[in-house]
Amino acid sequence: MEIELSQDLVSDRKANEAADIVRRCVHCGFCTATCPTYQLLGDERDGPRGRIYLIKQMLEGESVTRETQQHLDRCLTCRNCETTCPSGVEYGRLVDIGREFIEKKVRRPIGQRLARGLLREGLTSPLFGPAVRLGSRLKSFLPDLLASKLPMGERPRRAWPSNSHARKVILLNGCVQPSLLPNIDLATAWVLDALEVQAVVVQTSGCCGAVRHHLADSDGALNQARRNIDAWWPLLQSGDFEAVLVNASGCAVMVKDYGHLLADDPAYCEKAAYVADHALDPVVFLQPxxxxxxxxxxxxxxxxxxxxxxxxxxxxxxxxxxxxxxxxxxxxxxxxxxxxxxxxxxxxxxxxxxxxxxxxxxxxxxxxxxxxxxxxxxxxxxxxxxxxxxxxxxxxxxxxxxxxxxxxxxxxxxxx
Ligand code: SF4
Ligand code: SF4
The missing domain is CATH 3.40.50.1860 (Rossmann fold)
Known part of the structure; x- marks a missing residue:
């Protein structure tokens, strides 16, 4: 697809990255057939090829509206289209950049700004855990949408394994998982313990940054990535820790992207690439x-x-x-x-x-x-x-x- 950046964007790094991705698209439409939102809505602009075209128009300087933003909002960022695409179009990266640009151009209605702000700040806040516990008790009084997000019931808990092992890994200190489904980290630690591997959660680490990243708060997401790198770096450098295991795939894909996201930050680019290289899905670590x-x-x-x-x-x-x-x-x-x-x-x-x-x-x-x-x-x-x-x-x-x-x-x- 041809694209010519508008004058104000010709030297913008992200706009150029987006333009390179757009140029790889040959407009074949293979991706459209496998896109879940196109399958449900049947509108070309709710499929990957249409969204690529909307982003191209925005980068070329054409006016964008709430309608354009809605078509990008309806994208799940599932990246199914990337798997289908024969030309290697990195749609996920493109839509992230597109959303960041459109967020600056189109003002959202007040209700949406409030909801997005609440999600951005609330899910990554230290108060999220206490709020979940309170919400679980008051579940029957909450609206259905909110109640359905809370744990199904009291889940059994037990202590973290206390054994020390020579082999060690870092576990991500996620934002919502420890409060909503605490058994996942515990189960991971106990499985590793059975294999004589010690799982360590670094308390100064936290949310991987994915929540902010997908709500177009790229600065906030990068700060969370830097905080995690600072927390993990001494352990990884000690030579005692083999990997950062991320048992929530939504977070794993974010940590895997730290190197790319911080490539322009001279203080963090090398560390970020190192951390990304050592971030693993548990199945990859357990395979041997x-x-x-x-x-x-x-x-x-x-x-x-x-x-x-x-x-x-x-x-x-x-x-x-x-x-x-x-x-x-x-x-x-x-x-x-x-x-x-x-x-x-x-x-x-x-x-x-x-x-x-x-x-x-x-x-x-x-x-x-x-x-x-x-x-x-x-x-x-x-x-x-x-x-x-x-x-x-x-x-x-x-x-x-x-x-x-x-x-x-x-x-x-x-x-x-
Ligand atoms: S990321 Fe998923 S929802 Fe978005 S355009 Fe691609 S296939 Fe469709
Ligand atoms: S499959 Fe790839 S090349 Fe074809 S329209 Fe979709 S993104 Fe473009």
């Missing part, structure tokens, strides 16, 4: 230890029969991290029956804050996804991202959990 896991599980004669599951591969894992089919293959090798799921490439509608900001579309996508995941009669649904798990659980009677929670249960039994 599969024989040991099989051995441990084989020795446990009292463990329950491995379940039949449907696995929901989060978009951030399959399209963002390009980690496709790895968890399914890993689970299969642990005797889990992983059932086939139709349209497994499609988003469940959670997409970070999307399910709050675009509730109608998110609900339709969730209901379609729950139907696809339930069709073959699984015992439970597994996934790898806190947002997807909570969103799917709000529409399913089956247990929806992180795959590491199942693995922890297989290794140690259900926590009392």
């Amino acid at each position: 230890m599969l024989p040991r896991l099989q051995e441990i599980l084989g020795q446990n004669r009292t463990r329950p029969k491995a379940p039949k599951v449907s696995y929901h591969a989060p978009c951030t894992q399959q399209h963002g991290m390009k980690c496709r089919g790895e968890v399914e293959a890993f689970l299969t090798q642990l005797d889990v029956t992983v059932l086939p799921v139709a349209d497994s490439h499609l988003c469940c509608g959670s997409a970070g804050t999307y399910s709050v900001l675009q509730p109608a579309l998110a609900k339709t996508l969730r209901d379609n996804k729950v139907q696809a995941l339930s069709a073959a009669g699984p015992d439970r649904i597994l996934s790898a991202n806190v947002g997807c798990i909570g969103h799917l659980q709000s529409g399913s009677h089956l247990t929806v959990q992180h795959w590491l929670e199942w693995l922890d249960e297989a290794l140690h039994g259900s926590p009392a």
